Amino acid sequence: MSTFRNRSVVLAAATTAVLALALTACDGDSTGTKSAGPASDAATAAASAEASQPATDAKADGSAQNTGATKTGTSKTGTSDGSTRTGGDTSDSYAYKHPCKSGDLSVRVYPREGSATQHVIEVNNVGANSCGLSYFPQVSLGAAKASDHSGDVRPAVPGGLGGAPAYPVKPKTAAIAVIDLNPKGGEGVTWINEMNVLADGDHMANADTQNFELGPAVKVLDPKLGLYESTVAAAVDSMKQAATS
Known part of the structure; x- marks a missing residue:
């Protein structure tokens, strides 16, 4: 009887140890997944923001350059053409x-x-x-x-x-x-x-x-x-x- 009881205690202890290890492993995976997830999302967001920022700046610079060229060109061309067409005196x-x-x-x-x-x-x-x-x-x-x-x-x-x-x-x-x-x-x-x-x-x-x-x-x-x-x-x-x- 004592031998059987000892074996039962040993098995129970072993089972408990196995369950404890399993729970520990699960908690570790869960914690790892949670910490890795936000880190991955943050990196993606940062990369996206970094990639989009230069594109926005380039667009703004391009727009500014185009606007300046258009104003300058229109002003100079318009003045030149206007003076040529309407600058003369056509009176008798x-x-x-x-x-x-x-x-x-x-x-x-x-x-x-x-x-x-x-x-x-x-x-x-x-x-x-x-x-x-x-x-x-x-x-x-x-x-x-x-x-x-x-x-x-x-x-x-x-x-x-x-x-x-x-x-x-x-x-x-x-x-x-x-x-x-x-x-x-x-x-x-x-x-x-x-x-x-x-x-x-x-x-x-x-x-x-x-x-x-x-x-x-x-x-x-x-x-x-x-x-x-x-x-x-x-x-x-x-x-x-x-x-x-």
Whole structure:
């Protein structure tokens, strides 16, 4: 009986020891998991905050740089473009006091549609300001290769001129004159093959004269030149008022 009791006590003690060890192991795992969990979450949060912070700063820096460039660019470009487009004076009063310069003009000469003897002289203002021209262009007709142009033919122009001190031309508009090389359609001279045009004979030097080739079949007789006008039709009417000598 005593032997059995001793064995029971030993087994009970052993069982108790085993249970104690098991509980200790469980408590250790549980404590380890709890301490590791918050540490892992904290590290993840810190890493996330650290990664997001530079991205936010970079975005802020980028935004600041973009805003500055946009403001600077818009200011400079807007001012430059604005002064170019709207900086000029387009009034007639300004044109009366400022004769056109040859560098601000583009001159064209071409046959008038529907006429065999008339040509259009178109003077375009390509400058930024209005400018003033003489009442009509200075025109002579001659031979391109002639060494002496004293015999060149000059057209008749309207008389009795007066009024404004100049013909005003606004930027990007044209002053138009029409010349009829042979108003009566008679047998004219055939040696003339060039038209010489000075846009403003009152203020420009002869060196600013431009030369335009005429066709080989041109016959010139008592040519007539009108005043500068804003349309071809008005220029034709003005040309008809020129008195031939």
